Amino acid sequence: MNATRHDPRSVCPGCSNGKLVREARTARYEYRDEICEYEQVGDWCTSCGEAILSGDDMAATEGVLLDFMRRVEQKQAGELARIRRKLKLTQKQAAALTGGGHNAFSRYERGEAKPLPAVMHLFRLLDRHPELLEELKSQKA
Numbered sequence: 001m002n003a004t005r006h007d008p009r010s011v012c013p014g015c016s017n018g019k020l021v022r023e024a025r026t027a028r029y030e031y032r033d034e035i036c037e038y039e040q041v042g043d044w045c046t047s048c049g050e051a052i053l054s055g056d057d058m059a060a061t062e063g064v065l066l067d068f069m070r071r072v073e074q075k076q077a078g079e080l081a082r083i084r085r086k087l088k089l090t091q092k093q094a095a096a097l098t099g100g101g102h103n104a105f106s107r108y109e110r111g112e113a114k115p116l117p118a119v120m121h122l123f124r125l126l127d128r129h130p131e132l133l134e135e136l137k138s139q140k141a
């Protein structure tokens with residue numbers, strides 16, 4: 001009687017086209033311009049490539065992603081501090097340049113606040129072209 005029991009999860013709810021196959025695939029997670037590739041077990045669609053994840057599936061990779069985010073935060077905080085010191089700027093001067101409030105850099109460098117992408121991009125540019133700092137400093141707001 002139940003021989004043709006319908007499994008509601010066998011067809012992808014995203015595209016209604018593909019079949020869902022339970023397997024581990026390499027997934028990508030992007031955070032602050034950095035990418036983490038990790039193995040995600042879930043019900044993957046054979047057509048659109050989306051995954052349906054249960055709470056357990058997500059819990060299994062949550063630690064990996066939290067670790068990744070923490071490492072990115074520490075790395076970017078260290079990167080900002082290194083570039084700021086190379087440019088011989090105090091935290092206050094760096095904050096004045098980027099407009100984040102006078103405590104912004106001490107908070108970025110302790111990992112307590114997330115710098116805007118524009119701040120990271122500006123500092124990476126100044127890291128490669130430190131001579132441009134003089135041009136920035138000479139501009140009156």
Ligand SMILES: [Zn+2]
Binds near residue numbers: 013014045046047049
């Ligand atoms: Zn699909």
